[in-house]
Amino acid sequence: NAGVTQTPKFRVLKTGQSMTLLCAQDMNHEYMYWYRQDPGMGLRLIHYSVGEGTTAKGEVPDGYNVSRLKKQNFLLGLESAAPSQTSVYFCASTTMTDTQYFGPGTRLTVL
Amino acid sequence: GDSVTQMEGPVTLSEEAFLTINCTYTATGYPSLFWYVQYPGEGLQLLLKATKADDKGSNKGFEATYRKETTSFHLEKGSVQVSDSAVYFCALSDQARAGNNRKLIWGLGTSLAVNP
Numbered sequence: 001n002a003g004v005t006q007t008p009k010f011r012v013l014k015t016g017q018s019m020t021l022l023c024a025q026d027m028n029h030e031y032m033y034w035y036r037q038d039p040g041m042g043l044r045l046i047h048y049s050v051g052e053g054t055t056a057k058g059e060v061p062d063g064y065n066v067s068r069l070k071k072q073n074f075l076l077g078l079e080s081a082a083p084s085q086t087s088v089y090f091c092a093s094t095t096m097t098d099t100q101y102f103g104p105g106t107r108l109t110v111l
Numbered sequence: 112g113d114s115v116t117q118m119e120g121p122v123t124l125s126e127e128a129f130l131t132i133n134c135t136y137t138a139t140g141y142p143s144l145f146w147y148v149q150y151p152g153e154g155l156q157l158l159l160k161a162t163k164a165d166d167k168g169s170n171k172g173f174e175a176t177y178r179k180e181t182t183s184f185h186l187e188k189g190s191v192q193v194s195d196s197a198v199y200f201c202a203l204s205d206q207a208r209a210g211n212n213r214k215l216i217w218g219l220g221t222s223l224a225v226n227p
Contacts, residue, residue: 004154031213042200042219043155050212058214090154094213098143098204102154 002026006091006103013081013110021076021106023091029101031094032074033058034066036087037105043090049074081110113138117201117218124191124225132186132221134175134201142203144168144177144184145215149198158186158199191225198222 007022023032034046045058049068063085065077074093078085086109092100118133136142143162147155159168164179173188186199201218 033214040219043217045214048212048214056212092155096213098213098215099145099157099160100155100215102156104154 004091004093004101004103006089006106008106009104010107011109013078013108015082015110017081018077018079019081019108020078021089021091021108023074023076023093023103024072025074025091025093025101026072027093027095027101028071029093029095030071032068033092033094033100034064034074034076035090035092036060037090038087046076046089081108083110086110113140113142113203113216115201115203115216115218117199117221120198120220120222122221122223124223126193126225126227127190128225130186130188130191130195130223132199132201132223134184134186134218136182136184136201136203136216138182138203138216144175145202145204146173146175146184146186147200147202149200149220151197155200191223193225193227196223196225 004025030051033048035043044060047066052071055066067075089106091103094100115136145160146158148158149155159170161168161177167176175186198220200220202215
C-alpha cells in the first residue's frame with residue numbers, strides 16, 4: 001500500500017514549456033486535491049476533484065489545468081510555465097473522514 | 112468565510128522544553144480540527160484531530176483540545192525533542208457545510224526548531 005505517490009519529484013522548466021504532474025493513490029479515495037506551497041503563504045488549493053471525471057477550481061487555478069480520467073489518478077498540467085509557478089506541489093486525497101493524505105511533493109523550478 | 116489563524120514562527124526551543132503552538136479559528140458550522148506536521152523535505156502528515164467540542168486529540172506526545180467557547184485548538188507537548196523540528200499546520204473542515212468537496216481550510220504553518 002503506497003498511499004499517495006507523485007511523479008516527478010523534481011523538475012526544472014524553462015519559461016513557456018509545458019509539463020504534467022502525476023498523482024496516484026491506491027486507497028480508493030473519491031476526493032483528490034492539488035496544492036502549491038510557497039514560503040510564508042502556507043498551502044493554497046489549485047484544483048480539486050470530488051470523483052472520477054470531475055474537477056473544480058480552488059483558490060489559485062490560473063495557469064493550471066487538471067484531469068481525473070481514472071479514480072486513482074489526478075493530473076496537474078502547466079501549459080506554458082512561468083517563473084511565478086516555481087513552487088512545491090503537493091497532491092492529497094481523502095474519503096468521508098476529511099483526513100487528507102499527502103504525497104511527498106514535486107519541487108518545480110521555472111527559469 | 113471560515114479561517115484559521117496560527118501563531119507566527121519560527122519557534123526555537125531547547126530539548127525537553129514545553130511547547131505550545133496557538134491556533135484559533137472562525138467557522139459557521141461544526142468543524143473538525145486537525146494538526147498536520149511537515150518534516151523537512153517531506154509531505155504533510157496528520158498528527159492529530161478532533162471532531163467535536165471538548166474532544167482531545169493526541170499522538171506522539173502531542174495533544175490538542177477542541178475548545179468551542181474560545182474557538183481554539185492549541186497544540187502542546189510537554190517535552191520536545193530534536194526530532195520534533197518541523198512545520199506544524201492547523202486546519203479545519205466544516206462538515207456541516209462541506210457538501211461534497213471535503214476541503215480543508217489551512218493556517219499558514221508554524222516552524223519549530225528544537226536545539227539539543
